[in-house]
Amino acid sequence: MGNQNYNINTRIVKVGHEDSNKASIPPIYQSTTFKADSIDALSTQEYDYTRSGNPTRTTLQNHLASIIGCKHVYTVNSGMACLDVILSNLSPGNEVIAGTDLYGGSDRLLNFFKKRHDLNLNQYDTTNLSLMKKVINKNTKLILLESPTNPLINVIDVKAITSYAHKVNPDCIVVFDNTMMTPLLMNPLELGCDIHYESATKYLNGHHDIMAGVLATNRDDLAKNIFFVINATGSGLAPFDSWLLIRGLKTLSIRLEREQENCMKLANYLQNKGFKVRYTGLKSHPQYKLHFSQARGAGAVLSFETGNIKLSELIIKHVNLFSTTVSFGSVSSLISLPLKMSHASIDKNVLAERQFPQDLIRLCVGIEDIKDLIADLDQAITLAKRQIGSKL
Numbered sequence: 001m002g003n004q005n006y007n008i009n010t011r012i013v014k015v016g017h018e019d020s021n022k023a024s025i026p027p028i029y030q031s032t033t034f035k036a037d038s039i040d041a042l043s044t045q046e047y048d049y050t051r052s053g054n055p056t057r058t059t060l061q062n063h064l065a066s067i068i069g070c071k072h073v074y075t076v077n078s079g080m081a082c083l084d085v086i087l088s089n090l091s092p093g094n095e096v097i098a099g100t101d102l103y104g105g106s107d108r109l110l111n112f113f114k115k116r117h118d119l120n121l122n123q124y125d126t127t128n129l130s131l132m133k134k135v136i137n138k139n140t141k142l143i144l145l146e147s148p149t150n151p152l153i154n155v156i157d158v159k160a161i162t163s164y165a166h167k168v169n170p171d172c173i174v175v176f177d178n179t180m181m182t183p184l185l186m187n188p189l190e191l192g193c194d195i196h197y198e199s200a201t202k203y204l205n206g207h208h209d210i211m212a213g214v215l216a217t218n219r220d221d222l223a224k225n226i227f228f229v230i231n232a233t234g235s236g237l238a239p240f241d242s243w244l245l246i247r248g249l250k251t252l253s254i255r256l257e258r259e260q261e262n263c264m265k266l267a268n269y270l271q272n273k274g275f276k277v278r279y280t281g282l283k284s285h286p287q288y289k290l291h292f293s294q295a296r297g298a299g300a301v302l303s304f305e306t307g308n309i310k311l312s313e314l315i316i317k318h319v320n321l322f323s324t325t326v327s328f329g330s331v332s333s334l335i336s337l338p339l340k341m342s343h344a345s346i347d348k349n350v351l352a353e354r355q356f357p358q359d360l361i362r363l364c365v366g367i368e369d370i371k372d373l374i375a376d377l378d379q380a381i382t383l384a385k386r387q388i389g390s391k392l
């Protein structure tokens, strides 16, 4: 039975690999070089040098292609390296459209390419479909989408934008950053996108012990260009990290299931406390229906506004169980203030122009006991409110 006949939860666990010693788990090929049988045989051998290819990386890439259900997958050494590989294939003057609401690091890299490589970058509110239809034109070379956005949890109509872009310019490359959803919850290629990439540093690995990125496409021409840059620059994922990612992936569905369940309960708890909560799992989310028309779950990242930056800082100060750190998708819960952490790489004036909420707290929910998570947040909120109250 081919792997594609199994459901995704089975495909995640079933890693296809061949080993002459019949090892149950794929071995790590911690080797830079691969010997040639002869000078002439070298050109037909699959491996010569790990920058160009490595058997452990190949096992991982084939495994991910089976999970995603696509033709080509490449793994690189971070989520940002995925975007770098994609942008490196563009030429000066190419027209690129991206959101004004996207991960800070993506914003930084896009603007670096704009300044240093003359990319004709324009950023818009990608949630506004009629605006997107006005700005997408026959010269639009690439569109970068992210949904739900990190950390404002806004939702983009992926299918509508993608089909419109391809109608106006069949050569337009629509790229989707699927870090917030993973292939378990969303399939951007099935929604019409040309390239799906994501930071495997987050949910895919799930344990915050490696940096990794995944690029997926069904198009042979794009796959060729992607591989060219990876091989030419050396951003391919290292063998040990590939091995760790193969291991981490196996628990993706049970981790995510528990994380989502916990996140939903925290969202309800915070909403009942009177905070403005941003989470697509809540029916009150303005794009709840749109989100669930293109995804199978809400993920485990929520954000909420307290109405007071000092109160937000004090809540973060007083939690014990949540670690104050960037990133998400790990088994342990995290708390952060995006303005000063994950999105600090965006110019302050630009953030102000975009009305980025200063008091926004982001929670990245892990697999701990929900009673402990709520109790921790509850005591922190009580303490923070008491301190704020005494200063008023």
Ligand SMILES: Cc1ncc(COP(=O)(O)O)c(C=O)c1O
Pocket (backbone or CB within 6 Å): 078, 079, 080, 081, 103, 105, 106, 146, 150, 177, 179, 180, 198, 199, 200, 201, 202, 211, 212, 213
């Ligand atoms: C939505 C999103 N995309 C891409 C990245 C970049 O991934 P990495 O940190 O693995 O480079 C991040 C976080 O860093 C992210 O949140």
Ligand SMILES: N[C@@H](CCSC[C@H](N)C(=O)O)C(=O)O
Pocket (backbone or CB within 6 Å): 103, 105, 150, 325, 326, 327, 328, 341, 342, 343, 345
């Ligand atoms: N100092 C880092 C910040 C990384 S933010 C990581 C993650 N995507 C998140 O959203 O928390 C940087 O400069 O990139």
